[in-house]
Amino acid sequence: MRVDIHNHTILCNHAHGSVDEYIKRAIELGIDIYGFSCHSPMKFDPKYRMRLEELDIYYKMIKNAQKTYGNKIQILCGLEVDFIDNRQDLIEQKILDYPFDYLVGSIHFLDEWGFDNPEFIGEYVKKDMEECWRKYLQAITHMAQTKLFQIVGHFDLLKIFGHTPNIKSYNLIKKALQTIKDTQMVLEINSAGLRKPVKEQYPSVNILEIAKTLEIPITFGSDAHSVDQVGYGYKECLEIVKNIGYKKATYFINKIPHEIEI
Ligand SMILES: [Zn+2]
Ligand SMILES: [Zn+2]
Incomplete structure (x- = not known):
């Protein structure tokens, strides 16, 4: 079976195409379980x-799609929530109370710096990347410790423009993965990295091998911001995880984990 839990909608202002178009494409591709997890509201980078105020519209939009397409595909409704280290106060209580199927916790910011946004790529020359990785991985660990989220989005996103972690970062990578294991989170295999300058899925094979030794469950997300990105890179990702020894993927309904054979 095929699962894809990370897809966006026009409500985040940087995605294109309708919910119907995304779902029709997912059905065409033979995806069995298809989830939306658009960017959560936050009083930061709006x-x-x-x-x-759009949260209800978003939820209703996905719930309506569930009714329309429910006989062809299972539709899930989640959110991708930004975690900014030391700024947990920015997470809206309303999104935590809402009956979402799951929350994907993602790190797109180091302090105020939106490091995955090409608009701010000029900052990289000023940065010590080893220190950035230290902060990033510490943020992942802290995010897991909050136990607010079910899924870790794009675990090594900081490599997006090619700054992969060096060997010195691996102790912190292991610590982050151990925390993910201890807090029963699921690691997302996110294929968006394949269409970014790094040209590699998140997380890397090295990281996935460590995750497998810890028996951390996985899920899949194409992180589609347009219809043509739905399901993008799935075959490559599937092959990678199967070679590592993964046989199952996890998805959530009402925050309860379910497993499928992949
Ligand atoms: Zn986005
Ligand atoms: Zn993201």
Whole structure:
């Protein structure tokens, strides 16, 4: 069976195409379980996310799609929530109370710096990347410790423009993975990295091998921001995880984990 839990909607202001178009494409591709997890509202960087007042619209939009397409595909409704280290106060209580199927916890910011946004790529020359990786991985660990989220989005996103972690970062990578294991989170295999400058899925094979030794469950997300990105890179990702020894993927309904054979 095929699962894809990370897809966006126009409500985040930087995705294109309708919910219907995404779902029709997912059905065409033979995806069995298809989830939306658009950018959660937050009083930070509002340009790239839905507004808090739009949360009900988002939820209803996905619930309506569940009714329309329920006989062809299983539709899930989640959110991708930004975690900014030391700024947990930015997470809206309303999104935690809402009956979402799952929350994907993602790190797109180091302090104020949106490091995955090409608009701010100029910052990289000023940065010590080893220190950035230290902060990033510490943030992942802290995110897992909150136990607010079910899924870790794109575990090594900081490599997006090619700054992969060096060997010195691996102790912190292991610590982050151990925390993910201890807090029963699921690691997302995110294929968006394949279409970014790094040209590699998140997380890397090295990281996935460590995750497998810890028996951390996985799920799949194409992180589609347009219809043509739905299901992108799935075959490559599937082959990678199967070679590592993964046989199952996890998805969530009402925050309860379910497993399928992949
Ligand atoms: Zn986005
Ligand atoms: Zn993301």
